[in-house]
Amino acid sequence: MALFAVSSAIAALFRKAHWPSGKTLCASVIVGLGLFLVPALLIEIAKGGVEDSTRVALFSLAPVFAAVLEPYLGSASSTPQRTFLTASLVAVAGTMLVFPLDLPHSAYAALAFLEVIAAIASIAAANCVAVRLVCDQAADSTLTVATVAAGAAAIGLVLLGVVFGRHPFSLSFADPWTALDLLALTLLFWLMRRMMATRMTTRFLIAPLIANLIGLAFARPGVQVRGWLGLLLIALGSGWLLFAPEDEPDKAGSPLGIA
16 A cells, blocks of 8 residues: 555656545545555454455445445535446345355354445445546546555555554565556546446456456356355446446535535
8 A cells, every 4th residue: 555655646646637625635544544444443442353255245245335325425416326326236135145144142252244245335435425536536636546546545554554563564565466456446536537426336346256256267156046146136237337337426516515
């Protein structure tokens, strides 16, 4: 995250981009905390209380949260877009068939369950704010918003690591996955100007879908009808989310006052 903040800052300086201030600066910080820091903290706390398959199933709720929140936090539309909400629910139903929920059986597991849901809501809400924020600014503002957001997240994560980390602190950036992480972050912010937040959260549906299809192609396990139906519903819901026509937006001002 720190490397991404530094590289975004260098690119912003090279392009002489306008740096955010006031409400825009605060909103950029909120994006970084809500999109990266808060979810990381909540999911880390919830470890041990929620199975991996259940966590994947719960993350399919991200488009549902985004579809409900975007009209108020992001999109200028005055009412929720029912098309996207319906498509999200179809995909969620498919995910539940592929990854059945392991409902909590104790107070600790229930709290961890709610923490994961809170993390998902944080990601969806921050994604909505980020899309509106980037689209309301000049074309080169994406670089400065990305710098502030990633910088705020990096600082917060370092502080949390120092306070709560159980392993020796390291500044090693030699991990070969770092380049892919930087590319993914670059793509994430690049898409914010080009795609609704609800469509962006489809990544939480497509990732497990592709993983399952790759597993089927190479491992060739026996799949029950329930599994095939689930994969079909995920594909239908994801495609619906990505390609369904958008409602005409209302020309009202930004609910956050960050224009």
